[in-house]
Amino acid sequence: MEITVAEALVRCFENEKVETIFGFPGGTILPVYNALYDSHIKHVLVRHEQGAMHAADGYARSTGKVGVAMATSGPGATNLVTGIANAYMDSVPLVVITGQVPTSQVGTDAFQEVDITGITMPITKHNYLVKDPKSLPVVMKNAFHIASTGRPGPVLIDLPKDVADAVIDFKYPAHASMRGYRPTFRGHPQKINEAVKLIESSQRPVIYAGGGILNAGAVEELRYLAETINAPVTNTFMGLSSFPGDHPLFLGMLGLHGTRYANLAVTQCDLLIALGARFDDRVTGKIAQFAPQAKVVHVDIDPAEIGKNVLVNVPIVGDVKQVLSRINNAISPKKDHTWLDRVQQWKQEYPLEYSQKEGELKPQYVIEKIYEHTGGKATVATDVGQHQMWVAQYYRFNRPGALVSSGGLGCMGFGLPAAVGAQAGLPGETVILVTGDGSFQMTMQEMATAVEQELPVKVFILNNNCLGMVRQLQEVYYDKRYMATQFKFLPDFEIFARAYGIEAFTARTGNEIDEVVKKALAIPGPVVVNCLVSADENVTPMVLAGKAINEAIDC
Amino acid sequence: MRHTLAVLVENNPGVLARVAGLFSRRGFNIDSLAVGRTDNPTVSRMTIVVEGDARVLEQVNKQLHKLVDVIKISDITADEFVDRELVLIKVSVDPSLRGEVMQIADVFRARIVDLGKKTLTLECTGNNGKVDAFEESLQPYGIKELVRTGKIAMQRGSRYTGFTERSQKMNGNQED
The missing domain is CATH 3.30.70.1150 (ACT-like. Chain A, domain 2)
Incomplete structure (x- = not known):
């Protein structure tokens, strides 16, 4: 069948069962948009290319499918870069298409030309510049395969305009095949046996579970293991929602702003079972004193993560779902409660806490109210900063994949477009954005996308009139010299919402927020809730730079 | 310690940039790098001399493996070559x-x-x-x-860093 490469590209999407594409058109990508005109694939027009990237990212995280984003050459492509880096850091499967100037002009500094494959080399799992029109179907098949298998990640395909216009005989390959790409899925049986022996002989095990659990769909296996061996479970930020937030074995998040009991348990444990986690610096604190008494079992699909930051006793490269089900088959139950009792005691002794006086509105309280009214089942997108940590601490996730947030890159401005993308992937479900007044202003133009696409995202702005997390850092590390963190001007978010034809509320006190959350959730369309929260509230506990995680301070 | 790596890569444009970029951004020190195509025109071979202790070399090896264009890596330092x-x-x-x-x-x-x-x-x-x-x-x-x-560099005797179906399978299950 003779069709253009642009038409072939759309056929490839159809073959990969792509339902939604997030994008923004421009000159060099026009052949693809022209081909999309005849397709049933839904195109979500964003207001800035960064929004397309984050929306595709939010879509992928909440649905588990590969997200697709598209932009034109030059500035269109460079505007994607932050979003690509974000997806790369958090291992999100995306296929990104960029237009490129015609091959005859590549390398001449042509209008809207930029070397996007060069720019994105360090932040993509792989990328392609398509020079041979005939290669497009194979490139697409491989791109989807690379993005979605092994440790997922973004793959970029740069398509010069003349290539897009070329005519090829289209046939979509049945299988991807690359001799340099073969992820290991099955854990080594001998290592699995060693892990089982270590677990059985341990007295004080802790499970440290990361985003890999969600990527692998290993939620059931994780729960089975924890309950069988009576091991408390702590999550990395990326791992949140992989274990029920209200489960008695759950310790919440560990690390820099982790719970004291999670950090204590890790410090005191004799076996750390790391599952799909990467010993990130926000988790470990001073690495020499991280889990100092523990032997370490580390399961990860990415061999490069094993032994990168800490020495490991039992390394297992493989899909964490497959590895866990093998471990679970071999493991015998543990009955001893001594360790758990100790951990429970820490939980009683060092709970997360804050206090809210009459007439005040504390940000933590807002999160607790949202949790109460959604039962921990809503999809919660966040931006980056204090509000994000409060979501991690106070929203007890009860549905796998319910947290959509920028972990590794810590990218302010991620929230709204990601919530829009998540809602596009989950029509009819409750999608909430918890954001801050700083983060929200970075990408709030995407409100137009939400309205245009009838995506009823519920936006809660924890408005403290400042860049709270940075202000907190200045308070702790820079002697309260608040430079460039306090806004002298903020837009009126209620009027902002009305400009988009959206309902909006402002809440100032604890009494008000209860009512407002209920009302906001009941409204069928998008809502903006401006929560005027205490400006001097800090995220606590906090592990200072260079300290061990059991040395957290209150601040 | 200096290690000598024999690396088979896809003979694609940009593959050298991918490898060189990886070394620079991860802070690995390249002593020398020589590259040219092999008897198979779709495959190039790089000989990379890299400085580092066992832990650095393990990361070099693993990070290189993550590049889709890298087909096979042999650290031949310990071999006769x-x-x-x-x-x-x-x-x-x-x-x-x-x-x-x-x-x-x-x-x-x-x-x-x-x-x-x-x-x-x-x-x-x-x-x-x-x-x-x-x-x-x-x-x-x-x-x-x-x-x-x-x-x-090239190993002596019957050991070799070639591209065969068998070597590819071993490559895919490196960590096993």
């Missing part, structure tokens, strides 16, 4: 001293590849140490120009 480097050196030599320089060339089994009015250009192959020594002995005459290829 043959390694060679080619150097071209142009020295300024007064005709009266030509004989001397040619004697040095003889000692190193170097060849004279160009003879100018006041210059001699010599070609020498050998392992690192030999090429270093050759360079040193020509130093007193005044080196005008020098170019080295970087090391290429």
